[in-house]
Amino acid sequence: MTARTWLRPAWLLSRRVGIVLLWILVAAGIFVVVSVAGIHVIGSVDGWEHWLRAHATHFLVWRLLLYGATAYGWWWMRGRLRQREPSGEAHQRLLRVEIAAVITIVLLEGSQLLRHA
Template sequence: MTTRNWLRPAWLLNRRVGIALLWLLVVAGISAVVNVTGIHVLGSIDGWERWLRAHAAHFFIWRLLLYAATAYGWWWMRGRLRQREPSREAHQRLLRVEIAAVITIVLLEGSQLLRHG
């Protein structure tokens, strides 16, 4: 193994991984800019936190809309996947992923409710 090959792992050169990393950086950058702008506009971190608490219901509705759009997209994709792979194993994999996703969302929203209840 040469030094050049060691420094360039094959998975990093994968186009899908590169696009996913780019989206991750874009989302993280946008969230940082929004937070810094909010702190600057409201004058302090405490003011920004008060504003976020005051608008928590709006953010909850926004998250519900995102969950609904994601569920609709999942339902559409699930139908196509079931047609392509009608086996019982594929159905079981989908079911496990769906259960894990629902549990994750319930835990995330439950932790928000307990934190800000």
């Protein structure tokens, strides 16, 4: 995209952007509903926070399973992409995305670890 394309609001109104924004809103709504329901069931915000801390290991296992499933899907997609685009440039792009993803996951999990330490 050129700088001029970013200045036009037409890309904001595209179908793809609308679908992504809708999914983000749905996910945020689900998170809010689960948190409010958890607070209501537990009885207080402090109780909810205590419950979350007590079950942090379960959430870590859940995140690790999600990371594993995502890595498997990425490996499958990567193979297909490498067959379709065998150039060195495509390989470099994939490598940059993979490095960025691993750094992001390490930083996120590190921040969780530091918060609970």
